[in-house]
Amino acid sequence: VEFWVDVVVATPVHSGLGQALTYRSEQLLAAGCLVRVPLGQRELLGIVWGEAAAPDAAAQLKTKAIISCLDGIAPLDAVWRAVVEFAARYYQRAIGEVALAALPPQLREMDGVQLARRQKLQALRKAKLQAKTGDGPGAGRQATGGEGGATASGALPDAQSATNTVAASAQQVSVIAQFFGESLPPSSSAPKPALLFGATGSGKTEVYLRCTARVLEQSAQAQVLVMVPEINLTPQLEARFTQRFAPLYGADAVVAMHSGMTPAQRLKSWLAAHTGQARIVLGTRMAVFASMPGLQLIVVDEEHDPSYKSQDGARHSARDLAVLRAKLQSEQALQVAPSPDTAKDRGGTNATVAQPCRVMLGSATPSLETWHACEQGRYQRLDMPQRVGDGALAALRIVDMRLAPKKALFAATLLAAIHERITRGEQSLIFLNRRGYAPVLACGACEWKSNCPHCSAYCVFHKIDRTLRCHHCGTTDRVPRACPECGNIDIAPVGRGTEKLEEQLAQALGIDTLLRPDGSPAVIARMDADTTRLKGSLEQQLAKVHSGDVDILVGTQMIAKGHDFRRITLVAAFNPDSALYSSDFRAPERLFSLLMQAAGRAGRDAALAGAQMWVQTMHPDHPLFAALKAHDYPGFARQQLAERTQAGLPPFSYQALIRAEARSQEAAQAFLLAATEAAAGVAAFEHVTLYPSVPMAIQRVANVERAQMLVESQSRAALQKFLSHWQSVLRATKVQGLIRWAMDVDPLTI
């Protein structure tokens, strides 16, 4: 007897292969099974996607047989497959590409034998551990200590674990009640996604913890997924979740998932989530594809953060997929949930009643898409306006730099305020979103500038190691002694980055002569991607700031995100003006969010009154600052949404970008021109607008020329229809010199 199954493998949509390949199999394999299959000269991992129709006689000849099935791993469930399939369709990629990219890389390389060996080893280790502690599997209550030593707090007794829980504020209690309050009549559809609109410091994390606790105690199979935008933020979150839940569910119950982990760690976390052993998965955007059969809650922290949008391969939005995943999971649960009758028929067997999955998006400055969804009533809004402990929000000081002397970098009032912080033993945080010393070097005698040889961008001057570095392709060169063009010695930095800002601020303050209240010398430090490149140096520098070794911290936006610095009472944005009149319509939204987050760094300690956020600007009358000053996100959102309605921009329209990379700009443009011409004959063409192709803002990166064009529609469905048909036409379009092309659906930067 022979069976035919459709298998997806990691081939991109351009490969010319269909979505799935048909293989012959001795047994009928269920959808979701992991298999190893031959493809050309290679042997690779595939996923059974379904039963296939028997191929005709001719096709049967070239149909190969499945090599093996990794039967140690349970098949990936229907919801997981549906999420992958949706993502592939929506973002215009191949199913196999999305599916296989969602698995841990090590799984892709291993065969069944290796995997079995590995699992046996782990089972053995676990058994040993249990024998030692005398703890049965799933005995709960007591932590198992944890083999990796991930938690020193592993074996807290009950009384102490209770002290892990801080008392919830009234608004937290109210918000949680609202979140779970939406009662679900038996035939109801999925619960609405919720937006937790909470000021910085209002204790959003505590809400996540309590919602997680509530979901986990409902059933022994329940699982929770918590996503954060950056790897940097996972350790502190992991610490809090482990502290809270390891005493209840064991140290293995919390696992992390992000690209900074070793392949072995990633595989381990993935398996733990897949088997249900892990109850909580914490991770970055990649975690949205974690296999979690018991998923009942997804939290997307800082949901507005652009990091949730993948910028390589399938350009999906993990936040949007999280919302979709919760919906599909709920629908599945409602479908399979036994009606009261059938439950009676089974005579009360312990068949698990599938639970719906909720999703909570958290932010102090939500994306306008999410905010708009709340206004329309599609999402439920949960408000937490007050900070925990009633710490006051920072007062905004807008400094009109038009009034400052021509060459002045810092307003005298700002310098005085920083100075005052030092004498009071408080900290200041100055941020400028540009690393390096100066963005470009220029010759004083001729036209020479420090252009990158491979990109249409300048090389940035880094004084610290006297290099010129391209931030786009990574090229690094020594700074020339003289102008390479004319030999002039006088080549000078133009503009400033964090390095120079630190230097000039130190000078302007006379930092060498400044003393803290205890008589020790004041210290200025810098923190950006350059100073935190080495492993562990971020933690080291954060520790220094926490311990009070640093009085003034200069840095890029990384210092504005997430980290709690207790003694900071002043935050200053050096020059955020470029975002005010940017051609990118999302720039104001990002700026507002960034400044709000930065302001949130100040005044976390209620005992230190008078927290201030300073902004130096040439445009003090810009409405963005008025809204910021009033801490009025709703007002800002209203104004932005009004502008977007007028201009017909998202969320009132739907966009996709098509990007081309080629040897020459002409070839890139030629492809887009051909694409434009081909579009006229494509389905739903009448419902979309195609804009002319343009070179990208940085036209050439690493000697590759780039161009893009925008496609827009009033209807998401029409855009989807158009893109998928257009795509198959474009696959057949050959242009000399074209390297690759891709579609970016719902692009964030244009």
Next chain:
DNA sequence: AGCACGCCGACT
């Protein structure tokens, strides 16, 4: 995407 095959320039 990988990986083959295939056809042209500088090296042991």
Next chain:
DNA sequence: GTCGGCGTGCTC
């Protein structure tokens, strides 16, 4: 004479 460049074509 071969090593290696990347153009073209194929993978159930």
